[in-house]
Amino acid sequence: MQHIHSYLALGDSYTIGESVPIYQSFPYITTQLLRQEKIAMHAPEMVAKTGWTSTELAEHLLHTHLNQHYDFVTLLIGVNNQYRNLSLDNFLNDFEFLVKKAIHFAAGKNERVFILSIPDWGCTPLAADKNKEQIAREIDAFNMVCKQTAKQFQTPFIEITTETRAFSSNLQAIASDGLHFSFETHMIWAKKLSESIQQALK
């Protein structure tokens, strides 16, 4: 009997695909890309909401009824901590908890948990009157926590921030709200993720 892979995506507006239809979010696109590679996939399960910080994601995870285990788990969180000027120390505590929880959902397989770096919203049109350099510095600091935690728990880390910064001149990459990212951008993230998942399956 063919195994059908399950996928749990944890995050915020970037995971849920704010301002694009849910099926154009990177978790749904990744699922489709993997299916095209003949990897049987269930529809993804997403615990993600626009505006969530790491603490809110952690709280909801404790109260959401989910499967015991999934074949893959992704984690992309932190932009709202940065946006709300929350501390890096609290983020580190939350993030460690979330990574441990994600590994637990992946049945203890750390190599099946994929941490994605936080995109830089400072490059979007809605941030035109903000201090881009400061936003970039803060996003980098949060991403350093993500990267180091990924290293500590030996989980794959997928860098997607650089692309989002390069997008500032390409309006195709931005969703209609001027703040979130378009289907084209989600596709780029999904391609990276699907390649990493395929590597992990080998």
Next chain:
Amino acid sequence: MTALKASLELIDKAGIHALREKSIVLTNYLAYLLQQLTNINFEIITPADPAQRGAQLSLYFKERGKEIHSKMIESGIIVDYREPGVIRVAPAPLYCGFTDVFRFYEILKNNF
């Protein structure tokens, strides 16, 4: 294996082409009924083109998805649920009929 063999025999007897034909009509009927609902806010996220979908529609309820799923299970209708509010309903052509689809629609219409 015995159960699997028995199911394959049934599928063979019905004929895969006839099953697909019925499936397209059954899923289209479900989509049509769902489009008549005005009491509840949701989106059909499965492609609208029957050639691009199987015997299944994914419905994304931005609110009350879990509650709707529970109501369906309580009513004896087996549907899948995925966070954040995606209900996957599959009128399987071998053993589901138009009345089953209509019942699903009625539960949505009368309870939410």
